[in-house]
Amino acid sequence: METNQSQRKNHMKTVGIVVEYNPLHNGHTYHFTEAKKQTASDAVVAVMSGHFLQRGEPAIVNKWARAEMALHMGVDLVLEIPFVYATQNAEQFAFGSIATLHATGIVDEVCFGSESGDIAWIEKLAAVLAEEPLAFQEALHKGLAQGWSYPAAYGAAIQALFPSPAADALQDYAAEPNNILGLNYCLALHRLQSPMRPTTIKRQKAGYHQETVTDQHIASATALRKLIVDHANDGLHTIRPYVPPSTFEILQAEKTAGRFPLTWERFYPYLQHQLLTRWPGELTAIHEMNEGIEHRILQALPRSTSFDDLVETVKTKRYTWARIQRLLLYSMLNLTRSKMAAINVKQGPAYIRVLGFNRTGQHLLKRMKKTSSLPVITRIAKDKHPMLMLDVQAGALYALGLPETLRQNEMQREYWQPPLHLDHA
Incomplete structure (x- = not known):
């Protein structure tokens, strides 16, 4: 009997999901439940952003707390998207996420919203698009050169590939943020x-960027x-429904410990220092710092009273809020073009980092160590791949946003924190 159960565990159907959980909410629970149901899967593997997210912002609570949320919801195994993919544009974010799931060798389907x-x-x-048609590339570059945002240029470039009216429908679809990620x-x-x-x-019910609450249970x-930031004293209670x-409960515990909530404003003094001590020529070395945008940033800095004020002053139609945030994050971390070249993101992730698992996830992990095409990391050694070194640096940087009494310990957390283990499922 035990042998049969073990065999079923080793051959369980598994669905992969790509998440940020910033924070995990009822809409995510719906996606998780439906993903498992519609794919008839026995297990769920989530690949999740670390301390910094795709739009270039710090997570409102650290990755360990968010991994714990996922495990409590029922995710069986939580893996981390390396920083170099987690904080990139949609194409690179998607590639790093899917490449991580693919490398495990245990995921049968991928389900996204x-x-x-x-x-x-x-x-x-x-x-x-996988064939990289020239007409699409030319149309995309033309739209960007005219100052359009990336989603707008991307949607318009679709029209170069398909005849109307199909192109009109596809253009509308392809301009939506989750559709772009799915594509x-x-x-x-x-x-x-x-x-x-x-x-x-x-x-369901709430758009990706929707800032207002229009439903009783999903936002x-x-x-x-x-809500959390605008209601400093009782913001946590306003999101309870x-x-x-x-x-x-996890957010409440993190707040009591002094680790929640984190926003860009906590990091603004460190960002100011990094920018004020560099010449424009030095900023041009930063990853994706193009077209003289560094001059616009440095001109706006002395007049800006907050991080939001700085981004609002710098952004343009082409340089969206998310793109500026990513540039400022790269600047704060001193992520240069030469560092990115050394990492070579086109080759895909160099490892699989485990953040947490439950009992079912433990069986998946045991199987994954045999099927994975990449090293599976549960502890960080002194000798690190440059991609992993950047994850560690991002973790230490994130700790700077915490109260001074917590920083020393949290800056080393990448080394001492083992994967979370919830003993259920």
Whole structure:
């Protein structure tokens, strides 16, 4: 009997999901439940951003707390997206996430949320874009050169590939943030020639960037973070109807410990120091610092009273809020083009970092150590790959946003914190 159970554990169907959980809320619970149900999966592997996120902002609470939220919800194994992918544009973020899931060798399907809820057009378009058609590339560069935002230029470039009216519908679809991510997930699957199958679930009730709450139980993470920041004294209690009880309890514990909430404003003095001590010529060495935007940043800095004020002053149609945030994050971490070249992100992740698991996840982890095409890391050694070194530096940087009494210990947490282990499921 035990042998049969063990065999089932070793061959359980597994779905992968890409998450940030900033913080985990009821909409995420819906996605998790539906992903497992629609794919008829026995287990769920989540690949999650670390301390800094795709839009270039610090997570409102650290990655260990967010991994714990995921495990309490029912995720079986939580892996980390390396910093060099977690804080990049949609294409690189998607590639690093999918490449991590692909490298495990244990994930059968990938399920993501989207505004359309329709996988057919996403797969069709991804198959075309995987060949990198010249007409698309030219249209995309033309849109960007005219000062359009990346989503707008991306949507318009779709029209170069398909005749109207199909192009009009695709342009509208392709300009939505979750649809863009989904499209790039499918692109990554094509480029990796991965056997993992994609599926999607329609996003419910709250838009990705929606800042207002319009439902009694589901709100976007953006809206919840705004409630937390705008209601400094009781912000945590205002989000209680929109998050699982376990999430609320974890956030409450993190707040009591002094580790929640973190925003960009906590890091602004360190960012100011980094920018004020550099000449424009030095800033041009920063990853993705192009077209003289460094001059715009340095001119705005003396007049800006806060981080938000700085970004608002610098941003343009082409340089969106998210893109400016990423540039400022790279500047604070001194992430240069030469460092990125040494890491070579086009080759994919160099390792798989484990953040947490439950009992089922432990079986997955044991299996993954045999099937993975990359080293599986549960403890960080002194000798580190440059990609992992950047994760460690990002962890230490994140600790600077904490109260002074916590910083010393938290700056070393990448070394002393083992993967979380919840003994259920």
